[in-house]
Amino acid sequence: MDTWGPYKVSTHDGHKYFLTIVDDFSRGTWTYLLKTKSNAFPVLKQFLALVERQFNSKVKIVRSDNAKELGSSLSNSDFFSSQGILHQTSCVATPQQNGIVERKHKHLLETCRALLFQSNLPLIYWGECLLTATHIINRLPSRILNFQTPYQILFSKPPNYHSFRNFGCxxxxxxxxxxxxxxxxxxxxxxxxxxxxxxxxxxxxxxxxxxxxxxxxxxxxEDIFPFLTSSSHTPLFPSNNHIFFDISTSSIPGAVHSSYFRIRLSLHLLIIRLMITLLLF
CATH class of the missing domain: 2.30.30 (SH3 type barrels.)
Structure with a gap:
């Protein structure tokens, strides 16, 4: 388990951190949004009770870094001791010893970022993106699990994909x-x-x-995303940018000369617009 944050933008309901808990056997992932890091240990206690009631199993070992909010303080250590739980901590500046949850953070944030880019939701909804990313990842097959899903290992049944929808649509x-x-x-x-x-x-x-x-x-x-800006839907060649050829005056030498320069000017303007459009992409 590990905490992440603070993020520079709070969620719509004031969260700046999140707690990630990963089951070592099934790779099942739980994420909890937090307003402060001090909320992490009370949430962990609730999670331990959830596991005991819902899965008829008791947690024996908890692994984290040396963060005080995750059990390194004296009072939290006393709680683990009273419950018979072994609390394993990583060495200082050695995140690879807590590598499973560190890699899970990377996976969660990459999926969360993809959902944000697709939907273009305001940043205050990054918490909803994170929770949705967790929901999706728990239902994706994994090579480590012999191409089973964490959901399938936890609940002994395949997940239902019929409820999946495009995020932000x-x-x-x-x-x-x-x-x-x-x-x-x-x-x-x-x-x-x-x-x-x-x-x-x-x-x-x-x-x-x-x-x-x-x-x-x-x-x-599912093909419409309301928060996408209108500029992203503008065609590459706008319909109001035409190159006009003055055919009626083409037989007059002076008119041909002026039409030639008008055509060159229109081409230059079109090239500039194309360059601006490509830079915006």
Whole structure:
């Protein structure tokens, strides 16, 4: 396990850190958003209780670096001792001794970054990208696991991919019938931002109110991403940039000479626009 942060931009609900826990056997990954590093150990205690209840198993060994928030302090060490848990720590400036979770951080951040680039969501939603990245990674086959998924090893059944949707895509969520009149809209315009924990639905961002909610009745448009800038959809050759040839005056030598320079000027302008477009890409 390990913590990451602080990030320069807080999430929409004030988180700047996250705690990553990786199961050494199944490579199952859990990520928890944190507002401060001091919240890490209480979250770890909750995770230990979760494992004991849901998987009927008790954690025997915990491995981390020498961070105080992860058990190196005296009070936290006393807790591990009282529970019979061995706390293994890496040597100073030796992150490779905690390599599994360090590599998992790299994998999580790369996937999170890809989701951000695809959706172009504001940075305050990086926490939702991270949680979605964790959800996806736990359901991807791994060579280390003989091309099984962490989900399959943990729950002894294959994951369900039918609920997967393009992160950041446009969607419409059905409004509740008891709160609408005959002439009110039947759906609200939203953006898909993830999968909620312990709920069979989709986590959505209302584009009008910027509030996050969970809904089951959703219509997706997975090829449309509302937060992408309009410049990214402009064609390479805009329709209003034409090269005009003055055919009616081409028989006049002076007119041919002036038309020649107009054509050259239009070509130069087109080349400049192409160069600017390529630089923007």
């Amino acid at each position: 446009l969607c419409y969520a059905s409004t509740l019938s008891q709160h609408r009149s005959k002439l009110d809209p039947r759906a609200v315009k939203c953006v898909f931002i993830g999968y909620p924990f312990n709920q069979k639905g989709y986590k959505l961002l209302n584009l009008s109110t910027r509030t996050i909610f969970v809904s089951r009745d959703v219509k997706f448009h």
